[in-house]
Amino acid sequence: MDWIDEKIEKLRNRIRNLSLKQALAVYLLLAVLAAFLCSFLIQQICFWAENRIFARYGMKLHQDRGIVDIYYMGQNAAVWRLTETEQDQIFILQLVSDLSPWICMAVWMVIAAVLFYYKRMKAPFDILKKGADEMGRKNLDFQIYYDSADEMGQLCRTFEQMRSAIVSDREELWQRIEDQKEINAAFAHDMRTPLTVLRGYSELLGRYVPEGKISEQKLIDTLALMTRQLQRLEDYTKTMRHIRSFEEIEPVREQIRFRHLSEHIREITDPLNEAGGVEIRLTDRQEQEDMNLWLDESLFLEVFENLLSNALRYAVKQVQITLEWDESSGYLRLYVYDDGQGFGIEELHTASEPYFRGEKSLADGQENEPGKEHFGIGLHICRMLAEKHGGSLNLANSIEGGALASVSFFCRNS
Template identity: 25%
Template sequence: MIKGIRFQLIVSLLGVIVLPMLLLPVAGVNVESSRTGLDGERFSGVLYIIFTVSIAFICCAVALTRIITKRILLPLKDLTAAADHIVNGHLDFRIASGKQDEMGRFSAAFEIMRAKLQETMTQQAAYEQARKDLIASISHDLRTPLTSIKGYVEGLQDGIVHDKAKHERYLAVIRDKTEKLDELIEDLFQFSQLETGQLKMHYDTQDCRSLLEAIVQPLEREYRDHTVLLTVDRPFPCGLVRADRVRLTQVFDNLVGNAAKYAGKDAHIAILATISENRLEIEIGDDGAEIADHDLPHLFDRFYRGDKSRSSYLGGTGLGLAICKYIVEEHGGSIGVRVDPGQGNRFYCTLPLTE
């Protein structure tokens, strides 16, 4: 391709520049000869001049072609090779773009495209691996409670349980395992809605204080006799927010549930709400084990489960926090986590106030 373009440039330059310079003097000499009878010696001198000028123009054409080849065609050759690498799935390289001319800017734009494509493919590969891990984990999470349920049901059917207390314990285990299955299936169902854009919100303008009370009071009842101590800093601030109470309740159920699950027995979970810069800020802190630094940036990623041994033991799909993030961001807010060294973890959520 490069040779073809170079050849075309040379021919074009010869055709446009050199040939007219050759034809016009010859035509002029012929006309003059016909009028004045130009002698042979003088005509030979003119031809020598024409030949010399033609050689000079040819040399200029070749030099110009080399310059154009170096400044335009060689960068195009590099970009063509880079495109071939990308087509073959090889993105771990860089495209030099030192010049500030049009080709330099084009090469720089091509390099930005390559880098973004590489980043996207890396993220996609990580996402796909996490999805595969999740499928394997869910298969285990579904099989384990189902096996337990099957065993306890068969025990009840076979009539081997005659003691009433033992009978009640069997039923309690079946109920607990069924609830875990229900939570798992609900997470998967909501995630499928999130993926297809069908996780809808139903907003109402609500007072912050009444909204937070409606969210927190059921949590207080749930954790009243729990090994984890849950405290709430009252009174809540006043203000108006546009919110879906059901979805926000789901968010805080998940955040408090995670804190209770990972903080361990005798942990302290505190809920605090303030208003700052026209935003409602809710913080859920715990004094449990601090989240590892390498986990912090990924906690709200889909399928991320952190410490695999711990998450496998405690259950969970790695979707709960991703769903929380989606819900909060749909409200125009933000959600995150930070670690206070020596004091524990702080999950925070902000929602914009409305008039």
């Protein structure tokens, strides 16, 4: 029985996978055969019924239609022995026998058309109609599947490919929008520290130049530092204008001395210290000053400014910056510590996610208040850029209290 069932299933699959033209030809052929059999059966029944009538008078009807016609035409005396009712019955039986091939053919053609529609067309039509209705409602969360190798199966698969392509395009468009939002948020976020530095230099000059407390050389040096900061802003603006997501950023490593990197950090921290408020301390190792690093300095400073910006926002009195170079591993490590309240338990795991806000601001209902973001886009940028440079970002709470952010950069020329 299993063998028979298997053969029947294979036959069904072969029939189901026939092309529409082949299937239609099969349906029509079967309809013709069925019509022939039905008409033959009807003619035999009519012949049998006519014989029963003639048998009453001791006669037997031959299959020769001409003889039967003679009976009707009245050219044989035997016809006068039939009653008028019997003659009407004979006429009706012969009429049915003559018309049965045409009637059976018409009926079976209609049956074949109906069966062909319901067996081969209705299911895929319903599937396609349902899919079109869902797409009309802007819902793409469905799947079009029709198990057949015929033209309707191919059409359903093409429709499914179209739906998948639309879903893919929408996801890509959505991702582009999210990337652009992230770029815009990062751009606004990263402008803060450079602008704060420039404001610090501007306030410094505005305070001491009128009093003559700044030498000409100091003034020239300060203006040079301000020019460098402006150039960094200009370069950063060009970069952000030409990229569509942070995934497109690739570090451009150039050789730089450890000492020069420390000096550039101080160019950022000194005016912030001059502005008062939180004290910023930088610690580096003097014996490493002449070490050469292969580093994308603009990328490093962007990460540093983001970490410094977050630290200043939550520090109470002090921010401690430590910079060190690990020759054995090839990693440059930057530590930024603030003496604020530190990271919450959730923040330690999710603070570097995009648009994350800390527990305190959420608890206070301040998530929509400008300038009150807790970590958010800044740490997310740091993590992504550090990973681009072969490093990583780690968050922790200091034993003494406060938050500690450490970031590493791979700085070998490889």
